[in-house]
Amino acid sequence: MRRRPCLVCSVLTRNPSRCDRHQAEWQARQDQLRGSASQRGYGTAYRRTAAAVLAKHRAQYGGWCPGYGVPAHPAEDLTADHVLPKSRGGGDQRENLTPLCRSCNSRKRNR
Ligand SMILES: [Zn+2]
Numbered sequence: 610m611r612r613r614p615c616l617v618c619s620v621l622t623r624n625p626s627r628c629d630r631h632q633a634e635w636q637a638r639q640d641q642l643r644g645s646a647s648q649r650g651y652g653t654a655y656r657r658t659a660a661a662v663l664a665k666h667r668a669q670y671g672g673w674c675p676g677y678g679v680p681a682h683p684a685e686d687l688t689a690d691h692v693l694p695k696s697r698g699g700g701d702q703r704e705n706l707t708p709l710c711r712s713c714n715s716r717k718r719n720r
């Protein structure tokens with residue numbers, strides 16, 4: 610059977626892309642990413658709505674963050690923030706999502 614080099618350490622392996630050890634590590638990381646996204650309740654529906662909210666905002670205002678506790682400012686790393694947090698009963702509908710850059714978003718969350 611043909612062996613291929615592992616993408617990470619180049620050790621020859623019978624696996625398609627990674628040696629056993631790196632395959633296991635990679636799989637664990639994938640599971641973790643998937644797990645944390647769904648644990649926070651950020652499913653596919655949220656991501657689709659969030660993308661639509663951000664696309665609309667960008668079309669209207671470009672890369673601007675409305676600001677949270679700071680004046681509006683240029684920002685490329687916009688995220689869709691829950692106006693009413695999910696922990697207080699907020700939903701994933703468009704009306705409850707507003708664009709905020711990452712730093713404003715984390716400032717708001719840390720309050
Ligand atoms: Zn490897």
Ligand SMILES: [Zn+2]
Pocket residue numbers: 674675676677682684709710711712713714
């Ligand atoms: Zn901001």
